[in-house]
């Protein structure tokens with residue numbers, strides 16, 4: 001599997017405006033909390049620790065096995081190694097992982113975070129901090145230069161991207177809800193074997209920030225659920241509801257607003273089978289993993305609901321009535337309009353269903369949709385980031401001969417092997433970094449360099465990512 005195959009399911013990082021070169025050079029991971037030896041490490045220090053590979057069949061909470069059965073090979077330092085290094089106190093229960101970036105869910109002023117059980121991190125050797133995927137540097141869009149891989153036993157939302165902080169806590173994990181867990185109802189344990197995808201969850205959005213992200217939520221106790229939902233139905237306004245995995249007491253959503261001003265509902269993992277959504281505005285709302293089996297979105301092409309730009313990751317529309325429904329630019333990773341193996345038996349009603357510009361749909365489903373008269377212009381099967389955020393591996397040359405340093409910088413530049421050459425001086429030593437993807441040509445360049453300059457004059461240390469990959473070869 002090539003790294004281009006690695007889909008971006010979560011935040012692609014496109015909004016971060018990250019200066020990758022500097023970010024990589026200056027990346028730090030801070031390890032703190034109830035431990036004896038707190039650390040702040042840069043990537044070179046981190047990658048000087050023993051590393052290992054883990055093979056993960058990625059299981060996304062809503063989109064399922066996003067790479068089919070192909071495992072992704074991540075390499076990095078195990079949590080256990082870090083734990084041994086920092087010596088946590090006796091009563092540690094939870095480890096909290098924080099990202100350098102805010103999330104696509106939750107307040108935009110708050111950095112995205114999540115938590116894992118301490119015991120699990122210590123016992124399982126496939127929980128790692130990783131900077132390397134399939135023998136290549138981890139692309140920025142997938143969380144590079146540093147990402148947590150929460151191992152094979154946890155859904156992928158626990159695998160935090162752009163990792164910059166690890167905190168050891170004596171709090172119980174139940175008191176440490178992360179961003180997805182707190183603002184979207186994702187399950188806090190995320191054990192795949194237990195199918196812990198979402199927790200039963202019903203909250204009202206009380207505040208949005210200026211980016212339209214949720215800033216605060218009001219939690220509703222279980223005995224108030226029905227009254228609250230009933231009220232919302234009466235007002236035909238569900239736009240401020242975030243819910244997951246609860247039993248929805250009504251089936252009539254005709255004329256309802258799921259989206260109003262900047263508010264948009266998030267209704268994940270909910271059974272809407274046979275419900276009716278005529279004339280409903282469902283644009284930009286989130287329906288991840290919800291079931292719309294035999295639901296009515298249109299009455300033979302009339303009174304059609306609008307679902308533009310909605311996020312329906314993993315949702316099922318099998319046998320739903322979708323004639324003339326507008327579902328432009330929707331996010332449709334792992335969405336089913338037909339059962340995987342059988343189209344004929346289930347007459348999906350998709351004539352005039354407008355999927356223009358939607359993203360992520362499976363190619364088989366797309367073919368059947370086309371045959372049945374859906375509009376599928378500019379449909380793409382993958383979220384494509386506008387830029388290549390893949391960050392560059394680097395090579396470091398340490399010079400011990402100050403006079404020659406300018407020459408070497410020049411040679412590096414002239415070689416055209418490097419995207420960028422940076423140097424820094426201190427009294428006895430000059431370091432140069434060159435960023436490059438051309439690993440094979442570099443060895444030749446270094447040989448030439450050692451012919452001109454005596455080996456004593458310089459040493460070459462390769463970048464963390466290269467170290468990881470050369471160790472295996």
Ligand SMILES: Nc1nc2c(c(=O)[nH]1)N[C@H]1C(S)=C(S)[C@@H](COP(=O)(O)O)O[C@H]1N2
Nearest residue numbers: 007008009010011099112142157159160161
């Ligand atoms: N910092 C950060 N990490 C994150 C997320 C996020 O929004 N922010 N999304 C999570 C979710 S829900 C998934 S499915 C995976 C997606 O990883 P990918 O984009 O590399 O496929 O990242 C996880 N890690």
Ligand SMILES: [Mo]
Nearest residue numbers: 009060061157
């Ligand atoms: Mo996800």
